[in-house]
Amino acid sequence: MENSIDIKISRRNLLKAGAASATAIGTTAMSATQNATPAQGMTASFTLNVNGKSHEMSVDPRTSLLDALREHLHMTGTKKGCDHGQCGACTVLLDGRRINACLTLAIMHDGQQITTIEGLGTPGALHPLQAAFVKHDGYQCGYCTPGQICSAVGMLDEAASGMPSHVTASLNERPLLTPEEIRERMSGNICRCGAYSNILDAIEDVAEGKA
Amino acid sequence: MRPFTYERPRTDAEAAASAAREPRTRFIAGGTNLLDLMKIEVETPAHLVDVNGLELDRIEPSGDGGLRIGALVRNADLAANETVRRDYEVLARALLAGASAQIRNRATTAGNLLQRTRCPYFYDTNQPCNKRVPGSGCSAIGGVSRQLAVIGASDACIATHPSDMAVAMRLLDAKVETVRPDATRRVIPIADFHRLPGNTPHIETNLEAGELITGVVLPKPLGGKHIYRKVRDRASFAFALVAVAAVVQDDGTGRVALGGVAPKPWRVEAAEAHLPDGAARVTDALLADAKPTPDNGFKLTLARRALGSVLTEART
Numbered sequence: 405m406e407n408s409i410d411i412k413i414s415r416r417n418l419l420k421a422g423a424a425s426a427t428a429i430g431t432t433a434m435s436a437t438q439n440a441t442p443a444q445g446m447t448a449s450f451t452l453n454v455n456g457k458s459h460e461m462s463v464d465p466r467t468s469l470l471d472a473l474r475e476h477l478h479m480t481g482t483k484k485g486c487d488h489g490q491c492g493a494c495t496v497l498l499d500g501r502r503i504n505a506c507l508t509l510a511i512m513h514d515g516q517q518i519t520t521i522e523g524l525g526t527p528g529a530l531h532p533l534q535a536a537f538v539k540h541d542g543y544q545c546g547y548c549t550p551g552q553i554c555s556a557v558g559m560l561d562e563a564a565s566g567m568p569s570h571v572t573a574s575l576n577e578r579p580l581l582t583p584e585e586i587r588e589r590m591s592g593n594i595c596r597c598g599a600y601s602n603i604l605d606a607i608e609d610v611a612e613g614k615a
Numbered sequence: 616m617r618p619f620t621y622e623r624p625r626t627d628a629e630a631a632a633s634a635a636r637e638p639r640t641r642f643i644a645g646g647t648n649l650l651d652l653m654k655i656e657v658e659t660p661a662h663l664v665d666v667n668g669l670e671l672d673r674i675e676p677s678g679d680g681g682l683r684i685g686a687l688v689r690n691a692d693l694a695a696n697e698t699v700r701r702d703y704e705v706l707a708r709a710l711l712a713g714a715s716a717q718i719r720n721r722a723t724t725a726g727n728l729l730q731r732t733r734c735p736y737f738y739d740t741n742q743p744c745n746k747r748v749p750g751s752g753c754s755a756i757g758g759v760s761r762q763l764a765v766i767g768a769s770d771a772c773i774a775t776h777p778s779d780m781a782v783a784m785r786l787l788d789a790k791v792e793t794v795r796p797d798a799t800r801r802v803i804p805i806a807d808f809h810r811l812p813g814n815t816p817h818i819e820t821n822l823e824a825g826e827l828i829t830g831v832v833l834p835k836p837l838g839g840k841h842i843y844r845k846v847r848d849r850a851s852f853a854f855a856l857v858a859v860a861a862v863v864q865d866d867g868t869g870r871v872a873l874g875g876v877a878p879k880p881w882r883v884e885a886a887e888a889h890l891p892d893g894a895a896r897v898t899d900a901l902l903a904d905a906k907p908t909p910d911n912g913f914k915l916t917l918a919r920r921a922l923g924s925v926l927t928e929a930r931t
Contacts, residue, residue, distance in 0.1 A: 446618060465621045465663075468650070488651050490852075495717055501691075504717045507647045511621060512665055559716065567695040570711040570851065575700040591851035592715025 450514040455523030472510035481521035492593030495551040502558025521550035536606035544597035628798040635796030635825030637662040645721035680835030686725035702836035708843035709783035725828035732774035746816040760908040767877035772816030785880035786872040796825040809879035839864040863929035867891035894923035
């Protein structure tokens with residue numbers, strides 16, 4: 405393709421290049437076309453670490469972290485709901501912190517640690533939050549559940565480290581995980597079935613166990 | 616999403632120089648607003664400069680008793696910072712009132728200042744919008760405008776600035792530090808950072824081409840009681856209809872800024888002299904030139920009542 409450059413660089417080379425100079429991936433802009441299909445060769449190579457396993461990626465730079473997980477690594481536990489950061493179904497943990505996988509590019513996370521629902525527990529050894537969602541029936545259709553659980557894992561860590569929320573009365577005291585606090589802190593996760601009361605019970609169960 | 620090339624520069628000056636070489640460049644940090652808009656092709660950058668690797672993620676004393684916040688400090692970390700919680704509570708409160716926890720974990724200080732409007736016509740690429748396509752017209756004027764500006768708007772655009780954080784920054788007289796493509800640096804007072812739309816609503820800040828925000832500096836703490844009151848259609852994860860940021864001293868004097876009412880954080884210093892006289896005098900002065908649409912005149916009443924409740928709380 406005349407307006408694109410075939411870029412194939414290993415992560416090692418990419419890091420080397422990054423240390424030596426600005427790292428450019430795709431140095432020629434594609435022509436301003438209405439065509440959203442990438443030209444062949446418009447790929448970027450980098451490494452994604454997911455659930456402790458390292459994956460060499462070679463994808464279009466436009467690939468969101470969510471699409472990289474689902475379409476390229478075939479880890480479909482992380483769900484696509486709105487694809488605009490409004491529903492939370494795609495919540496994963498990035499270096500331990502919850503984020504919307506739909507609102508970030510995979511290429512931006514070269515070498516960082518990503519944890520998805522598949523990395524939290526196994527059918528034989530559920531994560532405490534997974535077990536609590538089962539115990540309290542914290543879902544109907546289940547589509548939002550992986551995001552709810554990843555979000556709750558991140559939320560409990562945030563609260564444990566003393567991060568305040570919009571409903572925290574005093575910013576100079578340690579926040580307590582009251583139901584009001586949990587609801588506010590989980591507001592980035594929508595459950596269209598409306599299983600909120602059971603989701604709250606499940607999270608409270610684990611939060612109390614931790615306290 | 617349109618194709619783009621992608622780059623990770625080593626230094627902030629390199630980032631700015633790179634952005635100046637390709638006019639259709641966007642810096643990307645959190646990406647929570649930019650990628651959202653790229654998906655619907657409201658934003659169509661040809662080149663992305665990923666600044667996440669730059670060491671602009673520290674919060675440190677500024678030397679003159681204030682606080683320097685790196686451009687890449689995430690909203691969640693800024694709100695949780697002990698100094699911010701103690702000395703600049705209105706900023707922490709504003710940050711915590713915005714977005715969701717997932718978004719606050721990614722969204723950055725600089726990116727928050729550069730947020731694009733949430734005007735529904737800006738998002739709808741089937742409709743004219745002077746901010747998205749200069750000269751195409753404004754669909755919001757005469758359209759559904761309940762969320763939109765009551766003051767500071769123009770015949771070309773009535774969009775609001777969506778940020779909560781920026782309202783607190785304006786209240787605190789923050790200064791925006793930048794680096795330009797020629798590696799020179801400058802400081803822009805927050806009052807001069809955002810522009811009113813006039814005839815060029817697509818130009819939202821006074822940043823030059825390629826200029827990169829490196830940090831925001833807060834002056835030394837003001838003391839007083841810090842309150843951020845956000846009124847919105849649901850209790851969490853929604854943009855403001857009206858927001859009031861205030862610092863009120865024991866003698867009733869203080870500062871006030873409004874969010875959700877204008878194309879930029881709305882503060883009129885002269886109006887603050889009326890704070891000891893109550894909310895109505897203040898909002899009369901703050902919103903004296905208001906031109907609400909038939910849909911959003913309620914914001915004038917809402918602003919007065921929200922400030923009234925803030926002043927009541929400040930006295931307790």
